[in-house]
Amino acid sequence: MQEATFLILTALATGSQHGYGIITEVSQISGGRVRLRAGTLYTALDRLRIDEMIAVDREEIVDNRLRRYYRLTPKGSQKLAAEAARLQANAAAALSRLDLAGGTT
Amino acid sequence: MTGSSGLEQGYRRLLAWYPRAFRRDQADEILGVLMAGAGEGQRRPRLAEAADLLWSGLKMRLRGPALTGESRPWSDALALFSLVAPLFLLLADVLAVALPYGLHPVAQFRFVSAFGSHTEIGGLSLLRQPIFDVTVGLGVLLAILVLLGLRWMALAALGAAAVYWVAARQMVPWIPYPLQLLTAGGYLLEMAALIASPGPRRGRQLVNWRYGVVLLAAAAAVQLSTFWYGARSTPWFLGGAPPAPPVVWLVSSLVLAVAAVSLALAWKLSRYFLLLLAVMCYPYAMELAFTPSGSGSDLLGSPTPLHLAALFLPPVLFACGTVLAAVTPRRSRLLPS
Numbered sequence: 001m002q003e004a005t006f007l008i009l010t011a012l013a014t015g016s017q018h019g020y021g022i023i024t025e026v027s028q029i030s031g032g033r034v035r036l037r038a039g040t041l042y043t044a045l046d047r048l049r050i051d052e053m054i055a056v057d058r059e060e061i062v063d064n065r066l067r068r069y070y071r072l073t074p075k076g077s078q079k080l081a082a083e084a085a086r087l088q089a090n091a092a093a094a095l096s097r098l099d100l101a102g103g104t105t
Numbered sequence: 106m107t108g109s110s111g112l113e114q115g116y117r118r119l120l121a122w123y124p125r126a127f128r129r130d131q132a133d134e135i136l137g138v139l140m141a142g143a144g145e146g147q148r149r150p151r152l153a154e155a156a157d158l159l160w161s162g163l164k165m166r167l168r169g170p171a172l173t174g175e176s177r178p179w180s181d182a183l184a185l186f187s188l189v190a191p192l193f194l195l196l197a198d199v200l201a202v203a204l205p206y207g208l209h210p211v212a213q214f215r216f217v218s219a220f221g222s223h224t225e226i227g228g229l230s231l232l233r234q235p236i237f238d239v240t241v242g243l244g245v246l247l248a249i250l251v252l253l254g255l256r257w258m259a260l261a262a263l264g265a266a267a268v269y270w271v272a273a274r275q276m277v278p279w280i281p282y283p284l285q286l287l288t289a290g291g292y293l294l295e296m297a298a299l300i301a302s303p304g305p306r307r308g309r310q311l312v313n314w315r316y317g318v319v320l321l322a323a324a325a326a327v328q329l330s331t332f333w334y335g336a337r338s339t340p341w342f343l344g345g346a347p348p349a350p351p352v353v354w355l356v357s358s359l360v361l362a363v364a365a366v367s368l369a370l371a372w373k374l375s376r377y378f379l380l381l382l383a384v385m386c387y388p389y390a391m392e393l394a395f396t397p398s399g400s401g402s403d404l405l406g407s408p409t410p411l412h413l414a415a416l417f418l419p420p421v422l423f424a425c426g427t428v429l430a431a432v433t434p435r436r437s438r439l440l441p442s
Contacts (some may be wrong), residue, residue: 019138037154038138039161042131046165065137 001083005044007034009053009072009080016057016071019045045070053079112143115150122162180302181311182377187256187298188308189316189378190291190385191247196324197287198241239269244288247295254306260299263292287327287389293421294385315372319365323382326361327389329354 004026011017011025022045023036036044048054053076057069072080116139120132139154150158243266250259270289299305333354369379 019134020141023138023142037157038135038142039154039157039159041138042135043161043165046127046131062137065140066133067137068131068134 001079004034004036004040005048006080006083006087008036008041008044008048009076009083012054012070012072013077013080016069018060018067018069022070048076052076111148112150113140116140116158119150119155119158120162122159122166124162124166127165178375178377181307182375182381183298183302184304184307185311185316185375185378186308186381187259187295187302188251188305188312189320190295190298190382191244191251191259193320193324193382194288194291195241195244195248196320197327198244200324200328243269251305251308254304254309256299256304256306259305260296263296263299267292267296286392287386290388291385294381297425298381311375315368316374319369319372319374322361322365322368326358326365327386329358329361333358 007026007029008022010029011022017025019038019041023038023041026034026036045054049056049070052073054070055073057071059069060067113136116136117132120128120135123132139150243262247259247262247266250262302308333352
């Protein structure tokens with residue numbers, strides 16, 4: 001799973017979000033390191049919808065514009081949990097080996 | 106025009122690079138996000154934003170309508186074609202080997218020896234050259250890759266086949282056999298289909314056994330007419346009568362061709378797909394059409410750039426047009442109503 005996808009799913013883990021909200025959340029989660037652009041975001045959202053990992057939660061009209069809220073599906077939650085576990089295991093292994101090698105801190 | 110509306114127009118122009126169905130569904134939403142993220146007093150899209158939208162739009166177009174929820178008959182026909190064309194060409198090649206061995210032993214000997222034994226396999230191989238193995242190998246590889254739905258790997262195999270063909274043309278200076286024209290025309294369109302359509306994976310969802318029946322009949326028709334063509338070309342039968350009256354092959358070929366077309370119409374196969382097949386066969390049909398008038402052997406024996414242009418230009422133009430139509434936004438739909 002690409003980092004942008006992982007962060008988008010993570011942004012939706014606490015509840016539904018609209019497009020601009022996801023961009024803001026991803027920036028916060030990554031400590032400002034990842035700043036999604038609209039084109040990249042909607043390409044990823046489209047793919048995630050096709051893969052049934054997210055779904056449209058509701059739609060609103062704000063300032064005469066459509067605002068669509070997305071939410072995680074059960075499949076998306078499972079994938080995110082599996083990916084998080086995998087990353088955690090990898091990180092733990094790396095840290096453990098660094099400790100064995102004398103540590104870096 | 107205010108700065109805000111100018112900015113919005115700029116974004117709309119960039120969003121035109123997305124597929125139409127996607128725009129219809131999500132352009133307004135993306136526009137909202139873009140406008141919300143715009144800086145104070147910003148009058149036009151930033152360069153990085155423009156690059157991101159262009160790149161994303163192009164990626165989505167290349168990804169194809171199957172993945173954007175859009176259903177377009179041309180895209181589906183191209184997807185189907187990207188799966189079926191390599192199988193059809195392989196089938197024609199296999200029949201080129203198999204059919205002579207179904208003849209009476211005496212006729213078979215005469216026919217096979219006249220045709221330079223079974224190395225006369227057609228496809229992109231050149232006449233009587235051992236390099237046909239490579240050609241058929243690439244054909245088999247391509248067929249397997251499209252059956253597995255591996256679009257980009259299939260495209261790479263196709264590229265390898267094309268490079269190989271060009272290299273072989275340098276080694277052997279005569280024009281390809283009619284079947285090779287068919288294959289070359291088919292591969293040009295296959296390349297366009299792999300690039301511009303959702304690819305063979307989508308084709309696999311659309312294909313059914315009826316396509317198989319029609320293709321088998323069409324491949325057999327092509328092969329029998331090739332026999333007829335061979336019988337009309339004196340070099341193949343120097344000093345010997347053909348194993349069967351050439352007219353038998355021609356009539357058989359015509360019957361099969363009519364059967365293939367009738368079945369395709371009766372079963373309501375995609376007319377766009379049939380048009381693609383027809384374009385693929387264009388160079389081949391043209392070669393055959395010239396044979397009775399005696400110009401066919403000229404085309405076969407001493408190709409000029411004009412001959413080659415006449416034979417390959419229509420499929421090349423068609424292929425380029427298909428790719429352009431797939432990736433170019435429609436300007437008339439850019440602006441809001």
